[in-house]
Amino acid sequence: xxxxxxxxxxxxxxxxxxxxxxxxxxxxxxxxxxxxxxxxxxxxxxxxxxxxxxxxxxxxxxxxxxxxxxxxxxxxxxxxxxxxxxxxxxxxxxxxxxxxxxxxxxxxxxxxxxxxxxxxxxxxxxxxxxxxxxxxxxxxxxxxxxxxxxxxxxxxxxxxxxxxxxxxxxxxxxxxxxxxxxxxxxxxxxxxxxxxxxxxxxxxxxxxxxxxxxxxxxxxxxxxxxxxxxxxxxxxxxxxxxxxxxxxxxxxxxxxxxxxxxxxxxxxxxxxxxxxxxxxxxxxxxxxxxxxxxxxxxxxxxxxxxxxxxxxxxxxxxxxxxxxxxxxxxxxxxx
Amino acid sequence: xxxxxxxxxxxxxxxxxxxxxxxxxxxxxxxxxxxxxxxxxxxxxxxxxxxxxxxxxxxxxxxxxxxxxxxxxxxxxxxxxxxxxxxxxxxxxxxxxxxxxxxxxxxxxxxxxxxxxxxxxxxxxxxxxxxxxxxxxxxxxxxxxxxxxxxxxxxxxxxxxxxxxxxxxxxxxxxxxxxxxxxxxxxxxxxxxxxxxxxxxxxxxxxxxxxxxxxxxxxxxxxxxxxxxxxxxxxxxxxxxxxxxxxxxxxxxxxxxxxxxxxxxxxxxxxxxxxxxxxxxxxxxxxxxxxxxxxxxxxxxxxxxxxxxxxxxxxxxxxxxxxxxxxxxxxxxxx
DNA sequence: GTGAAAGCGCTAACAG
DNA sequence: CTGTTAGCGCTTTCAC
Numbered sequence: 001x002x003x004x005x006x007x008x009x010x011x012x013x014x015x016x017x018x019x020x021x022x023x024x025x026x027x028x029x030x031x032x033x034x035x036x037x038x039x040x041x042x043x044x045x046x047x048x049x050x051x052x053x054x055x056x057x058x059x060x061x062x063x064x065x066x067x068x069x070x071x072x073x074x075x076x077x078x079x080x081x082x083x084x085x086x087x088x089x090x091x092x093x094x095x096x097x098x099x100x101x102x103x104x105x106x107x108x109x110x111x112x113x114x115x116x117x118x119x120x121x122x123x124x125x126x127x128x129x130x131x132x133x134x135x136x137x138x139x140x141x142x143x144x145x146x147x148x149x150x151x152x153x154x155x156x157x158x159x160x161x162x163x164x165x166x167x168x169x170x171x172x173x174x175x176x177x178x179x180x181x182x183x184x185x186x187x188x189x190x191x192x193x194x195x196x197x198x199x200x201x202x203x204x205x206x207x208x209x210x211x212x213x214x215x216x217x218x219x220x221x222x223x224x225x226x227x228x229x230x231x232x233x234x235x236x237x238x239x240x241x242x243x244x245x246x247x248x249x250x251x252x253x254x255x256x257x258x259x260x261x262x263x264x265x266x267x268x269x270x271x272x273x274x275x276x277x278x279x280x281x282x283x284x285x286x287x288x289x290x291x292x293x294x295x296x297x298x299x300x301x302x303x304x305x306x307x308x309x310x311x312x313x314x315x316x317x318x319x320x321x322x323x324x325x326x327x328x329x330x331x332x333x334x335x
Numbered sequence: 336x337x338x339x340x341x342x343x344x345x346x347x348x349x350x351x352x353x354x355x356x357x358x359x360x361x362x363x364x365x366x367x368x369x370x371x372x373x374x375x376x377x378x379x380x381x382x383x384x385x386x387x388x389x390x391x392x393x394x395x396x397x398x399x400x401x402x403x404x405x406x407x408x409x410x411x412x413x414x415x416x417x418x419x420x421x422x423x424x425x426x427x428x429x430x431x432x433x434x435x436x437x438x439x440x441x442x443x444x445x446x447x448x449x450x451x452x453x454x455x456x457x458x459x460x461x462x463x464x465x466x467x468x469x470x471x472x473x474x475x476x477x478x479x480x481x482x483x484x485x486x487x488x489x490x491x492x493x494x495x496x497x498x499x500x501x502x503x504x505x506x507x508x509x510x511x512x513x514x515x516x517x518x519x520x521x522x523x524x525x526x527x528x529x530x531x532x533x534x535x536x537x538x539x540x541x542x543x544x545x546x547x548x549x550x551x552x553x554x555x556x557x558x559x560x561x562x563x564x565x566x567x568x569x570x571x572x573x574x575x576x577x578x579x580x581x582x583x584x585x586x587x588x589x590x591x592x593x594x595x596x597x598x599x600x601x602x603x604x605x606x607x608x609x610x611x612x613x614x615x616x617x618x619x620x621x622x623x624x625x626x627x628x629x630x631x632x633x634x635x636x637x638x639x640x641x642x643x644x645x646x647x648x649x650x651x652x653x654x655x656x657x658x659x660x661x662x663x664x665x666x667x668x669x670x
Numbered sequence: 671g672t673g674a675a676a677g678c679g680c681t682a683a684c685a686g
Numbered sequence: 687c688t689g690t691t692a693g694c695g696c697t698t699t700c701a702c
Contacts, residue, residue, distance in 0.1 A: 008679055020680085021680095021682085022689075054452040055390060056679035056680040060679090062341075064390060069434075079415070080415030083418075087435070097434040098432070099434050118389045141384075252618065257619075279558065353673085355695090359695095387695085394694090395698080675698100675701105676697105676698090677698090678697085681694085682691100684692105
């Protein structure tokens with residue numbers, strides 16, 4: 001029962017009086033083995049506490065059964081849940097998550113080295129800005145990649161995205177109902193692909209809607225930056241009619257700052273919208289009007305896409321865009 | 336440059352005009368190779384895009400360089416940050432995180448099977464209830480484990496814990512300042528080790544403090560359960576003077592429910608304390624008095640402990656208890 | 671300091 | 687259906 005050395009398939013084979021390959025077969029699903037052999041092997045294996053060595057299997061099958069997931073250490077409130085979904089859904093497909101946390105863009109090269117040596121079957125990128133040159137490296141190494149909520153301009157890539165344009169349009173339609181005279185756009189950091197996309201879309205749509213007075217500020221996605229940006233803005237400017245935040249967390253910061261230090265009433269004095277639909281956006285004290293990303297479906301799409309490309313390396317790159325749901329909170333002025 | 340097949344150390348050796356083992360030496364840190372050989376090898380390797388195969392190395396060294404981290408899919412607001420820290424700090428020690436998400440206790444056996452086959456160097460358990468019998472399995476397989484914020488009664492184990500007792504005592508001391516007549520203890524779910532510990536400690540300390548009127552309700556750590564529990568309580572009971580919540584999220588729910596549906600003013604009509612010190616506990620709308628867990632130090636301790644036991648499998652089990660910091664918010668009545 | 675040779679534990683043809 | 691036989695790509699003695 002309690003062995004000192006690791007027990008191998010040879011040990012089990014000897015004990016069960018069969019060949020080593022018989023043992024191997026028993027432990028591989030879908031291979032035909034006689035019931036008699038199977039019983040003998042299982043008895044011996046259980047008695048000895050044998051477990052197949054996945055490393056050895058990886059070496060020969062050239063499939064590690066692991067998917068690298070790249071996340072950012074910068075806390076985007078969204079990723080934990082995405083990560084949890086990814087892990088769960090991959091587990092259901094018999095794959096494991098090898099986690100890579102990215103501190104800053106510099107770490108990317110190191111990280112790539114790791115990914116190559118670990119022979120992962122595929123990669124899901126929840127973070128990081130990918131130049132098309134980086135993508136080319138994956139192609140060279142023949143490792144399928146799926147980008148989650150990020151686009152690489154001018155490159156073919158597998159991507160799964162929330163429909164930012166459609167979402168932001170809905171938000172602006174909500175805001176427009178009360179005919180705001182001016183807009184403040186509170187963008188996420190300039191080194192975030194998602195933030196840049198959301199900001200540019202907002203600006204371009206506002207232009208289409210004929211909004212004249214539009215200003216932009218940059219935060220870093222955090223609560224505090226939401227507060228700081230609004231405070232700083234109000235030092236020299238009147239209260240904006242409408243604030244479009246690149247994520248919910250900053251929207252919450254904006255709301256707290258408005259109420260706390262400036263006696264601004266939401267939504268009567270100022271409308272605020274966010275994006276993401278994080279849990280706390282629905283909390284009674286905030287009730288933000290926002291777009292809820294279809295997390296589960298996004299992840300599902302990403303994983304399907306990845307597995308498809310693992311099994312069929314030559315299938316062409318694909319992009320899927322899923323639509324978020326407008327959550328009508330209580331942060332937008334109504335007529 | 337662009338090869339179709341994976342390039343191996345043999346390919347590089349041939350190209351560089353050296354033996355395969357020379358190539359191996361060049362890619363293993365700390366082995367003496369002449370500069371000349373090293374140059375030849377590196378030139379060839381770079382030209383061919385060679386990367387050592389970590390899987391093959393694992394097979395022979397019996398060290399996978401991977402640490403299994405067990406997390407719960409049930410969103411505890413704390414874990415994402417812990418996980419991020421774990422990943423970062425392990426990366427610094429040249430180890431990778433293999434992520435396992437646990438849905439419910441049933442999945443534990445399956446999960447263990449996975450862990451054995453993947454030959455991980457160690458395990459960090461952020462979730463799951465571990466019977467001492469489970470721990471014995473790890474011992475059998477000679478895989479070091481560190482339990483994060485959970486204890487296994489009656490078993491020797493490596494554990495890293497926040498000092499719940501000391502933390503809750505501080506919270507009660509805060510609450511006692513206004514001499515509450517009665518207490519409501521809002522516990523986390525019964526299947527959570529941490530929740531059980533926090534609840535029992537709170538009850539036992541309240542007894543010591545001479546509190547007579549103490550009631551217990553069970554939530555599931557979520558915002559909504561905080562709201563629901565308070566609402567349900569108030570149906571048949573008067574407003575409690577003090578509410579001790581097992582985590583911040585429920586405390587936030589309690590506060591929102593009190594203000595929203597019952598016109599209870601916090602902290603004048605009712606004091607509320609939480610536990611964890613999550614980001615949102617400091618948001619202006621809540622400002623919860625709570626205990627902030629020393630996340631970074633907890634993780635650091637856990638990882639040091641794990642690495643120590645990986646390098647030195649016979650070192651004795653160890654427990655480290657770290658003290659959290661009292662955050663004085665604005666949710667406790669002052670005199 | 672270098673090369674030859676022997677595996678690590680398993681899978682995958684291939685005969686029987 | 688079962689056993690035999692080659693490896694997977696690397697690390698690690700051991701002579702030289």
